[in-house]
Amino acid sequence: MKVVVDTNVVISALLHPARSCGQIINQLLDGHIVWLITLPVLSEYKEVCLRPELPISDVHREWLLEAWANLPLLSTPPYNCSSVKCPDIDDQKFLDAAIYYQASLLITGNIKHYPKNNVMGVKIISPTNWLKYL
Secondary structure, X not given: OEEEEOHHHHXXXXXXXXXXXXXXXXXXXXXXXXXXXXXXXXXXXXXXXXXOOOXXXXXXXXXXXXXXXXXXXXXXXXXXXXXXXXOXXXXXXXXXXXXXXXXXXXXXXXXHHOOOOEEOOEEEEOHHHHHHHO
């Protein structure tokens, strides 16, 4: 199974590692599920993760930065690779990666930022539904 993860899930995992988002990240890092990460996605992860105003411990930040360094980085999907557009343009990179690399799921805490629950074969689900999905 291949998945794309929205930044809000990553940040929630860092802030609350014992909750559903933390469980998701742990499952992705154990290698049984492919975490699809493109350069634009990774850039956003890092930019948000390193914001000093977020109460994320340095240990958790370093742990995740190291984990990302060990995951394969995919090339950026071609511009306009999909005719499906997100209401929030900042989320387009996640949807494009999911569609282009044929992910099974896009996991996000902001379902309303995406056009539908299922887009071109990619199921868009919340962290809570991810746990039910498994």
